[in-house]
Amino acid sequence: MRYQNTYVKLDTRLYHRQPPTPLENPRAGHFNNQVAQQLGWADDPDLMARWVDIIGGQYVPTQFEPLAMAYAGHQFGQWAGQLGDGRGLLMAQVLDNNDQLQDLHLKGCGLTPYSRMGDGRAVLRSTIREYLCGHALTQLGIPSSNALGFVVSDTPIRRERMEAGAALMRVADSHVRLGHVEWIASFAPDLLSEFTDYMIDTYYPECRDSEKPVLAFLQAVVQRTARMIADWQLTGFAHGVMNTDNLSITGSTLDFGPFGFMERFDPAWINNHSDHSGRYTYQNQPAIGHWNLNVWLPHFMRLTQEGVTRDSLAECLAPYEPTFMQHYQQGLCRKLGLPHQSDSLTLAFEFLTLLEDNLLDYTNSFRALLGLVAADEHPYEQQLLKIMIAELSDEARQVWQDWSTRYLAQIQQPSSPTNDQVVTDLKTNNPVYVLRNSMAQHAITAAEQGQFEEVARLFELLASPYTVQDIATDLDSRPPTPNAPQLPISCSS
Template sequence: MKYHNTFSQLDPRLYHRQPPTPLDSPTPVHFNQNLAKKIGWSEDDDLMQNWVDIIGGAYVPKGFCPLAMAYAGHQFGQWAGQLGDGRGLLLAQVIDNTGKLQDLHLKGSGLTPYSRMGDGRAVLRSSIREYLGGHALTQLGIASSSALGIVTSKTPVQRETIESGAALIRVADCHIRLGHIEWIASFAPDLLKPFTDYMIATYFPDCLSADHPVLAFLEKVVKNTARLIADWQLIGFAHGVMNTDNLSITGSTLDFGPFGFMERFNPAWINNHSDFTGRYAYQNQPAIGHWNLNVWLPHFMRLSGISRQGLGEALAHYEPVFMQRYQTGLCDKIGLPHDEDSLGVGFDWLTLLQDCRLDYTNSFRALLALIAPDDFTFEAQLLETLNQEIENQGDKARQSWQNWQSRYQALWQKLPQEEVINRLTANNPVYILRNDMAQRAIIEAEKGDFNEVARLFELLSQPFKVQDIATNLDITPPNHDAPPLSISCSS
């Protein structure tokens, strides 16, 4: 690998150097061969032969420089003070085969000075969810961390019960969070300028030629965050814990906790069972992204030449960038160009999904069977199920569905059929990581069988393609009368 450990050269107040604490008898669960190739890991025999011990914390290869990052943050809207890598270590930074900087971060590495009341460990169930969740988003084309590999062990970890300790190496383009600046502002304000210079030079070098590099950098962070959250909304992804310490400056999904992919469409869905007020409900994510940036940006007023007006102008980009990305994406998802008529039909489609509690992913994919039923037999089955569910809800739902189809047909028939089909297939996956899919893999893994983890990893590698390895359970939403599923923060 081409090591480029620049964070470890920064002021030592920003981190604590330490090796990982080894897990007891680490056992391989799964390894991401394609990611290993991308970052150059697969080209090193030492890394390939010892990957289980590396992730298990027993072996630190030459070139690694493990450290725990210090940062702070607002959690559920309240200032939480100093936080930091309480169970993770930045192992190394490398240049991948595209010339891009990547962080290798070990999660479940043991206690650090920032562990607070935690034990520094991760458990198998949450590690599997992050491993598959990051892979799913990445293959859907959404900016996200992914994971190189995952191991389990005989190390007991106390959560609600005694569980198996596990670990994974997360690979992301950046692990600097909004919370890093919050920490600097509170505990080391003299570092604000050099750290800002580092962020610009390392992650946004094109801003160096701008008239005001810092403002150009802040504008990019704002826009990247807006685009990421628009992408989440379009695919039906809910992060669950959008604290400022969980958002990356590069606009890449980071820190998978109680995340989930939307099944039956409910904009008010709360997927974190600790979110008692619904702050991080699916429909609130765009507003929370803006809120987080709004509390982050004022710290830069300490820098020369940064005014409140300049920060306001940077933040003002958030809403139009989000709306452009989301509205264009919604039109793409129904196979139509971005215009007023398409938007009206798109938003009415979402209303129909919500009123009838239809499955978000299946319903969008089923539209292909309205356009070319003879060419999309799988999607025709999805459409048949959709029709039956609407039929079961009575005359009002049936009439709304018929009216919508008429309006939709009037628009798509004006376009070349191939154009509509290409938009639909490119923007609507067949497979997402449904909660029951992840849970089945976890149950088998806890018995020592990792075949379902491997199958789901392969399935999610091509989410837009109908695959033979899929089962009906991979496309089956919860029953209509099933309560909304929320996930524990315990991990």
């Protein structure tokens, strides 16, 4: 691998250097060969032979320079003070096959100075959920951390019950969070200029060509964050814990805790059992992204020599809403196979209303449109359509009939794409499979008995989410029964 350990060269107040604390008897859970190829890991026989020992914390390659990052954050809208890597270590940074810097971050590696009341460990269930979700989002085309692999061990971990300790090697284009700047502003303000230069030079070098690089960088972070959250909304993904310490400066999804993919469409669904007020529901994610950035940006007011003023920061934040709306609306139209125009948007929002009013399955309902547009060539989607219609009341069925008639008429308009293009758009923008909670739980239950075949099957299934696959089971596309509550997920990991 091509190591480029840059973070360790920064001021030592920003991190604590330490090796991982080994797990007891680590064993292979699953290994991501695609990520290994991307990183160049697969080209190193020693890394390949000892990946279990490395992720289990028993062996640290000589070119790794492990450290725990310090950062702070706002959690559930309240200032939480110093946080930091309480169970993770940035093990190394490398250039991948696309010359993109990637962090190798070991999660579940033991206590650090930032562990607070935690034990520095991770349990198998949360490790599997993160491993599969990072993979799922990546294959859906949504910027996200991924993972090289995970291990399980004999180290006992107490949560609500005793569980097996596990560890995951997370791979991300950055682990610098909004909370890093919050920490610097509170505990080491003299580092702000140096750290801002690092963020620009490392992650946004194109901003150096701007007349005011810092302002260009801030606006770029705002726009990337807006596009990421629009992608979440389009796929029905709810992050569940959008604290400022859980948002990356690169606009890549980071920190999978109580996440959930929307099944029956309820935008107000609370998927995090600790979110008593519903702050981080699916429908609130765009507004929370704006809130987080609005908290983050004023810390740069110290950089007055870089042209940062209250007015210039407002200008940096201003593109958030139009960027989000454009990306989301364009994506929503593509999910219908229609051009981005007012008639298409009217149909799209009416379809979402139909889904919400009748608690229809989000993923299946969009995919079922293929069964309406080209039923003969898509028997799977035709069956989804029949199931969807069967769940409608007589009144709702009439609403559907009216909508589908206008939708098919819109497709035939001269301004619309050809029928073949509509079919292509429907197939490439509406996945067949997302990581439903029931799917993840089925794999976790088997893994806790030492059986990882279901993890491997789901990994293969989610590698091609837009294609109907023979390895799929009914569970992979089955929503909860109508009106059954969608269970929230625990934050404990």
